[in-house]
Amino acid sequence: MNPGRELRSARWFGTVDISGFAHRTTLTPIGLSPEHFDGRxxxxxxxxxxxxxxxxxxxxxxxxxxxxxxxxxxxxxxxxxxxxxxxxxxxxxxxxxxxxxxxxxxxxxxxxxxxxxxxxxxxxxxxxxxxxxxxxxxxxxxxxxxxxxxPRSYGGRELGGGTDVWKLAERVRADTADRAEVGGLEAAIMSxxxxxxxxxxxxxxxxxxxxxxxxxxxxxxxxxxxxxxxxxxxxxxxxxxxxxxxxxxxxxxxxxxxxxxxxxxxxxxxxxxxxxxxxxxxxxxxxxxxxxxxxxxxxxxxxxxxxxxxxxxxxxxxxxxxxxxxxxxxxxxxxxxxxxxxxxxxxxxxxxxESAAVLDREVIAPLSRPRGRTGGLAVVRGSLAPDGAVIKTSAARADLLTHRGRAVVFEDVRDLAARIDDPALDVDESSVLVLRNSGPKGGPGMPEWGMLPIPVKLLAQGVTDMVRISDARMSGTAFGTVVLHVAPESAVGGPLALARDGDVVSLDVPNGRLDLEVAPEELERRRRESAPRAPRYRRGYKALFVRHVRQADTGCDFDFLRGRPDEGSDNVPDGILEGWHGGW
Structure with a gap:
């Protein structure tokens, strides 16, 4: 085969010299023979x-x-x-x-x-x-x-692997799911x-x-x-x-x-x-x-x-x-x-x-009669998220998209696990649950911890959603009024690190705002008194991650990987045989 242009692989296989010989013969064990190197x-x-x-x-x-x-x-x-x-x-x-x-x-x-x-x-x-x-x-x-x-059906409903897991988790925590149901779902939910x-x-x-x-x-x-x-x-x-x-x-x-x-x-x-x-x-x-x-x-x-x-x-x-x-x-x-x-x-x-067509209007609404006037995601900024945060409005409770409430702050996911179901926790359905130290550097890795669980004592009262804010992510299969990816994160000194229990948090999604209603001078005082956490990892890839990962508002990539590399994609074979050129 002759494609009419030099292929990149020809730099390995197309030369009549010791280098080409070595490259071609290397692939003999997988069943390739000379005709495979004819420009294919x-x-x-x-x-x-x-x-x-x-x-x-x-x-x-x-x-x-x-x-x-x-x-x-x-x-x-x-x-x-x-x-x-x-x-x-x-x-x-x-x-x-x-x-x-x-x-x-x-x-x-x-x-x-x-x-x-x-x-x-x-x-x-x-x-x-x-x-x-x-x-x-x-x-x-x-x-x-x-x-x-x-998906398999269970109880007359086709299961979604993530969403139904989250719903089950809340019912288990509220003690409203029996053991037989849990076992049946475990066997069916990812089939x-x-x-x-x-x-x-x-x-x-x-x-x-x-x-x-x-x-x-x-x-x-x-x-x-x-x-x-x-x-x-x-x-x-x-x-x-x-x-x-x-x-x-x-x-x-x-x-x-x-x-x-x-x-x-x-x-x-x-x-x-x-x-x-x-x-x-x-x-x-x-x-x-x-x-x-x-x-x-x-x-x-x-x-x-x-x-x-x-x-x-x-x-x-x-x-x-x-x-x-x-x-x-x-x-x-x-x-x-x-x-x-x-x-x-x-x-x-x-x-x-051009030839595509909508075959079921229950699944795909027409542009003229959409299910929602705006897209399913929104961006908010403000004193609590100067560089932005995101919320999945299509999976949130509409009346909570504009909300003011007292903050209940958790220092990290371990603190959350230890206190969220404490009967003495000072929380009600109007409260705003805040989780920090869960972002790119603070988690580290920005885990899917953003869908904070509803406290059990509120689940018992019938509460199914409340405003939750963090610098973490959440699963795409999750739901609720959950503000995520707060940037800059608390671990690098973002305002989330300065929130205290009882502070008033204001969420106004229609106007794109997320604010901590605390006087600037008080925030500055708290900043002076706060001390950064020591990095959790000090060796290997995880240490490299913490040193070089960027914030959520720029994609959490490494700072040294952004932009196209100078070396391009046209690597020339090198190694011990490189340079042994000349016809045989």
Missing amino acids: PFIGIAQSWSDFAPCNVHFRQIAEHLKRGVAEAGGVAMEFPTISLGENLAKPTAMMFRNLMAMDVEESIRMYPMDAVVLLGGCDKTLPAQLMGAASVDLPTVVVTAGPTS TPGHCAEMGSASTITALSEALGLALPGSATVPAMDGRRLAGAARAGRLAVELALAGGPTPAALLTREAFENAITLLMALGGSTNAIVHLLALAGRVGVPLTLDDFAAVSARTPLLANLRPSGEFLVQDLDAAGGVPAVLKELAPLLHTGVPTVTGRTLGEEI
Whole structure:
């Protein structure tokens, strides 16, 4: 095969010298022979399979169909492993290792002979990490996602893996769930491979990969165990070969300001996860696109909520798939989108969604009659969050979006666990629960601790929601009037560190405000008397994380990874044999 242009892999395999000899013969043990080095493109498959990450546990089968597609198009598929992040089991939080996985993906792509890469990801930190790493290298890239799990029914209701867990947790704490029900739900709630069945963080990020133009249209919502996912993987493999031969488009051509605005528009219309804000900010930072929380606020103000999906609504992602999938939502949003942006298929977004149609108006509302006037997420700023905080308004109690209450402050998650159910805790339903030291540096890793539990004594009174504020994150499957990602965080001296029990906190989402009603001179006095905490970690990756992670309002990436690297993506083979050139 002669593609008519030099492939990157030819720098490894195309030379008639000792270096080329060594590189070619290295792959003899995996079954490659001289004809595989005749100019065929090498396609890397970034494999994030792991038994610890059930979202991704079916990826070995999907990878085989990817390889089939690559071979059908005349390429050579090369599967390589990376770190795999499963939120449920990774401690202290998978978010701490997102940047590490991004580095793993970036350097794996950079150091090996591949002409294009397929990102095989699903869990909610895995795919953002892969996108960040691949975007930093800028080889032609195709995204293949896990797909949502196929939920089982229990008690006449289809289960959502995250949302129903949170509801069960509250009932267990309130002692209103019996042992038989808990056992039945444990056996049923996560029954197949795939990511959470609601519009949680994983479903949100996979949907946004379509809006960014990096995934095949309609691929995000196909259930994990549906045969269409395997057929789509083969198609993605064939597309990766086409991209390698053509030299693109690469992420640099796709991840434009307009593409990010499209993704944010979809995020707001879906009522997607607050975590997506952090990941989009980080990804934009990798490719040099200026993006701020104000951009999210502006898009939310002009974008209505269309999707009726848990945790904000009643349906699951499989229902969105049956209703037309992401293309149907984008088609409905077309007047608000930049439809002329390119996609990985070579067609524009507008061309890709032209034939899409909404098949179920209960799941996807029309733009003219939306479920909500503005998007599902909002940004607030003020004396308690000078650099911003976020709230998922579509999953909050409407009457609490404007609220004043006395603060009940927890120093960290251990303090929260020790006191939240203390009968002597001075709290009522109008109180504002405040958790600090849970942000990027303070957690560390910004764990999903933001959905603070309702005190048991209030649950017993029938209280189901109250205002909660923290510098932590929360699961995309969670719900409630929860203000998150407060920046700057308390661990770096943000105002959250100065809050005291009894202080009045004012939340005014319609006007974008979050304020601590304490006199500036009193706050300054408290600041002088406060002392920073010593870092929890002093060695290894965790120490590096605490030293270099940025704040939530810029995506929690490392300061040394923002922007495109100077070295580019065209690594030339080096090592002990480098320089032994000359014909044989």
